[in-house]
Amino acid sequence: MTAGTDEATRRPWQLSAEARTLLEKFPPRPVAASWPATRQSRQKAVARLLAPPFEAATSQDRSNRKLALLKVLDWLGLHPGRTWQERWDHATGGDQDWRHVLMEELSAAGNLGSRGERLFNILGLGVTQLITADVIRPSPGWLMTTPSPQRIANEMERVRDPAGFARLREVRDAGTFGNATVVPALEKVALILAAKGGTVADITVGDCLDLVRTSRDVFPGPSRSGRHSPFFYQVLHAAGIFPAAAPPTVRMFSSLFAGQLTAEQMVDRYDLACQPVRDLLVDYLRERQPGIDYNTLTTLATTLALSFWKDLETHHPGISSLRLPPDIAAAWKQRLRIKPVRGAAGRDGATEERKGAADILITVRAFYLDLSQWALDDPARWGPWAVPCPVRADDVQYRKMASRRKARMDQRTRERLPVLPALAAAVDRGRRDAAARLDAATAAEPGDLFTAGGVTLRRATARRPSPRVWAEDPLTGKRRDLTREEDNAFWAWTAVEVLRMTGIRIEELTELSHHSLVQYRLPVTGEVVPLLSVAPSKTDEERLLPVD
Numbered sequence: 001m002t003a004g005t006d007e008a009t010r011r012p013w014q015l016s017a018e019a020r021t022l023l024e025k026f027p028p029r030p031v032a033a034s035w036p037a038t039r040q041s042r043q044k045a046v047a048r049l050l051a052p053p054f055e056a057a058t059s060q061d062r063s064n065r066k067l068a069l070l071k072v073l074d075w076l077g078l079h080p081g082r083t084w085q086e087r088w089d090h091a092t093g094g095d096q097d098w099r100h101v102l103m104e105e106l107s108a109a110g111n112l113g114s115r116g117e118r119l120f121n122i123l124g125l126g127v128t129q130l131i132t133a134d135v136i137r138p139s140p141g142w143l144m145t146t147p148s149p150q151r152i153a154n155e156m157e158r159v160r161d162p163a164g165f166a167r168l169r170e171v172r173d174a175g176t177f178g179n180a181t182v183v184p185a186l187e188k189v190a191l192i193l194a195a196k197g198g199t200v201a202d203i204t205v206g207d208c209l210d211l212v213r214t215s216r217d218v219f220p221g222p223s224r225s226g227r228h229s230p231f232f233y234q235v236l237h238a239a240g241i242f243p244a245a246a247p248p249t250v251r252m253f254s255s256l257f258a259g260q261l262t263a264e265q266m267v268d269r270y271d272l273a274c275q276p277v278r279d280l281l282v283d284y285l286r287e288r289q290p291g292i293d294y295n296t297l298t299t300l301a302t303t304l305a306l307s308f309w310k311d312l313e314t315h316h317p318g319i320s321s322l323r324l325p326p327d328i329a330a331a332w333k334q335r336l337r338i339k340p341v342r343g344a345a346g347r348d349g350a351t352e353e354r355k356g357a358a359d360i361l362i363t364v365r366a367f368y369l370d371l372s373q374w375a376l377d378d379p380a381r382w383g384p385w386a387v388p389c390p391v392r393a394d395d396v397q398y399r400k401m402a403s404r405r406k407a408r409m410d411q412r413t414r415e416r417l418p419v420l421p422a423l424a425a426a427v428d429r430g431r432r433d434a435a436a437r438l439d440a441a442t443a444a445e446p447g448d449l450f451t452a453g454g455v456t457l458r459r460a461t462a463r464r465p466s467p468r469v470w471a472e473d474p475l476t477g478k479r480r481d482l483t484r485e486e487d488n489a490f491w492a493w494t495a496v497e498v499l500r501m502t503g504i505r506i507e508e509l510t511e512l513s514h515h516s517l518v519q520y521r522l523p524v525t526g527e528v529v530p531l532l533s534v535a536p537s538k539t540d541e542e543r544l545l546p547v548d
Contacts, residue, residue, distance in 0.1 A: 022205075022247065023206070023209060025245075026204060026205035026206045026209070026246060027204075027206045028196075028204060028206030028207050028209065028210045029196050029198075029202075029204055029206065029207055031137075031195075031196070032137075032197065033085075034082075034083050034085065035134070035197065037133060037134040037135050038083040038084045038085040038134070038135055038136065038137075039082075039083050039084075040084075040135070042073055042077070045073070045084070045130075045133075045135055046069065046070070046073070048133065049069055049129050049130075049133055049135075050062075050066060050069075053158065053159045054129060054132075054133060054159050064122045064125055065122075065125045065126070065129060067115070067119065067122065067126075068119070068122045068123050068124070068125040068126030068127075068129075069125070069126040069129050069130070070126075071102070071106065071112075071113075071119060071123065071126060072102070072123065072126035072127055072130065073126075074106060074109075074111050075091065075102040075105060075106055076088060076091055078091075078105055078106075078109060079091045084130070084135050084136050085135075085136050085137060088136045088138070092138070092142065097146075097147065098127075098146065099120055099123050099124075099148060102123060103119070103120060123148065124148035124149035124150075125149070127148075127149055128149040128152055128155055131149070131152060131156075131194045132152065132155050132156050132158075132159045132160050132194075133159070134160075134197050137194065137195055137196070137197055138194060138195065139195060140191060140192075140195045140210065140211055140214040141214055141217070141218050143191050143194055143195060144191070144214065144215065144218050144219070145218055151187060152187070152190050152191075152194060153165070153183075153186040153187045153189070153190035156190040156193055156194070157186075157190075160193060160199065161193070161199040161200050161201075164199050164200025164201055165186065165189075165200065167200065167239050168182075168185075168186060168189065168200065168235055168236070168239050169182070169186075170239070171235050171238045171239050172235075173464060173466055175238070179479060181231060182235065184229065184231075184232075185229075185231050185232035185235045186232070186235075188211060188232040189203070189232055189235070189236065191211060192207050192208070192211055200236075200239075200241060201241060203236060203241055204242075205233075205242055205246050208230070208232070208233045208236065208250065209250065211232075212228070212230055212233075212250060215227060215228050216228060230249070230250040233249065233250045234248065234249055237249075260294055261298070263282045263285035263286050263289065263297075263301070264282050266285065266297070266298060266301035266302075266305070267281050267282050267285070267301060267305045269305070270305045270306050270309075270310045272305065272309060272310060272313065273313050273317075274309075274313065274319065274320045276320065277309055277320065277322070280322075280385055281301070281304055281305055281309070283381075284304070284367065284370070284371075285297060285300065285301055287374075288300065288370075300363060303359075303360050303363045303364070304363065304364070304367055307336070307360050308332075308360070308364050308367075311332060311335065311336075312324075312328070312332060315331070315332075315335070316328055321387070322368070322371075322385055322387050323387040323388065324390045329390035329391075332390070333361070333390075333391075333395065336354060336357045336360055336361070337353060337354055337357050338351045338352065338353060338354060339351060339352060339353075339354045340352075355408075358396060358397075358401045361391050361395055361396050362391075362396050364389075364390070364391050365389055365391035365395075365396060368387070368388075368389035368390070368391070369389060371385045371386050371387075372386045372389075420500065423496060424496060424497065424500060427489070427492050427493040427496045427497075428493055430489045430492065430493065431489045431490050431492070431493040432453075433452070433453030433454060433489075434453065434482070434485045434486040434488075434489035434490070435486055435489075435490075436452040436453045437452045437453040437455070437457065437471070437482050437485070437486070438469060438482045438483060438485070438486040439452070440452035440453075441457065441459050441469050441470075441471050441482050442469055444459040445459060446459050446460065446461040446462070447459060447461055449474060450471075456474065457471040457472065457473060457474070457480065458471060458472050458473075458474045459471055460472050460479060467483070468481055468482075468483045468484070469481075469482045469483050470482065495509060498512070501548070502532065502534075502545055504534055504545075505537055505538060507537050507538075508534050508535060508537045511534075511535040511537075512532075512534075515533075516532055516533045516534070516535075517530065517531075517532060517533075517547075518530075518531050518532075518533050518544075519531060520544075529546060529547075530546070530547035531544045531545065531546060531547060532544070532545040532546075532547055
């Protein structure tokens with residue numbers, strides 16, 4: 001599949017009607033054009049930023065911050081504008097790293113000085129001061145992508161809103177959240193304050209949605225680093241920043257969680273050239289929609305619009321009829337049976353057999369047969385599309401398909417079965433090691449070293465009482481939540497053992513509760529037989545498993 005096709009088939013982030021209603025109810029704060037701090041003269045701005053609470057603790061830090069601040073103001077002074085914000089917008093209009101631009105422009109103006117290399121490394125300090133003092137408000141996109149400054153939450157907390165950030169940290173201490181989760185959330189809160197001004201209490205629901213949307217625009221695609229995580233919204237909500245009517249999470253109106261697509265949107269993802277066939281596919285999906293679930297509908301749209309018709313348009317430009325000549329139909333079925341290998345292995349044009357080719361043939365055959373049947377009931381609407389099906393009955397061998405599918409499933413089982421004891425032993429060992437680390441840390445005094453579970457850690461010193469037990473690596477200083485590690489290890493072992501002993505499916509496992517344990521008394525002997533009740537799942541039948 002080409003890059004253009006990838007772009008055309010990428011699912012748009014479509015918001016639901018409920019999400020759009022919430023966006024109207026909770027709008028973001030407007031971006032102000034001017035405010036008192038950005039209208040200050042250079043003299044007043046410098047005097048303010050060299051005084052508490054902006055003043056640094058050590059003389060070296062004070063010297064670096066003053067130098068960086070003055071050079072950034074010198075640079076902004078080279079650009080037109082009535083406020084510092086207008087000068088900032090004019091100075092950072094390009095794509096080049098702003099630090100390189102500053103160095104070049106100050107050098108050209110003869111105002112760079114003799115400490116150029118040192119200056120480049122500390123310029124972020126000057127911009128950070130201007131941001132936290134609300135002299136400038138960079139855009140959220142710029143704040144997310146700039147290499148400097150980064151991690152401004154600590155400075156924002158120190159000089160802008162200590163009470164507001166303390167309120168958010170109380171949410172962390174009251175819950176089960178670790179620093180690895182909360183610190184990125186506080187950074188995103190700081191970005192909102194940097195871009196919109198004000199304090200934590202001034203943040204609105206709409207401000208959060210703006211940040212989530214900007215993150216998606218600036219960094220499209222999935223992110224494993226948590227870059228798109230909306231957890232910061234939950235922290236703000238738990239701290240009582242939002243009104244009671246605000247949803248507790250952004251799931252409903254986040255661009256991460258798209259609303260259901262309409263039939264038109266499903267088909268239009270593939271940019272079909274033939275408008276009549278495009279309209280036919282939309283009508284067909286609408287006709288099928290009441291009788292199938294949404295996932296089945298999306299699969300049907302992808303098969304018919306992408307795997308079938310888009311492929312025909314790609315290889316036979318100008319095609320406009322469902323009546324396919326034998327050579328075109330044969331060529332399409334042949335292409336369907338292979339697909340390019342993804343990843344590094346496919347760089348040389350390697351291909352492999354498409355395992356789902358038979359399912360696509362069945363779907364296309366059902367599409368043609370449906371049109372022929374519907375044409376008898378409504379000739380005016382469906383009659384023009386009732387043509388011979390290019391997929392013959394002998395192209396789809398249902399019994400052989402089922403046999404091959406069963407063979408693949410059995411082969412996967414045979415491949416994985418030998419390593420099952422190793423998996424069970426690993427999760428059991430992980431459970432015992434995590435419990436040993438937690439017990440050893442609980443018995444240790446803060447600051448003491450202890451060895452358990454194959455590692456040596458130091459019991460962390462807590463600044464305030466916490467129900468969690470924390471430890472840190474004595475070499476790297478990385479903190480670990482031993483309470484959570486023990487909890488995760490226990491439930492991982494539990495899940496593996498239940499699946500191994502019962503053979504139930506993963507979706508059935510997630511439905512288990514204490515109500516699933518029932519008993520049956522034998523009428524003759526009176527013996528009580530414990531049973532595990534498995535809720536209906538794939539087979540749509542409840543099962544009772546005797547407990548060993």
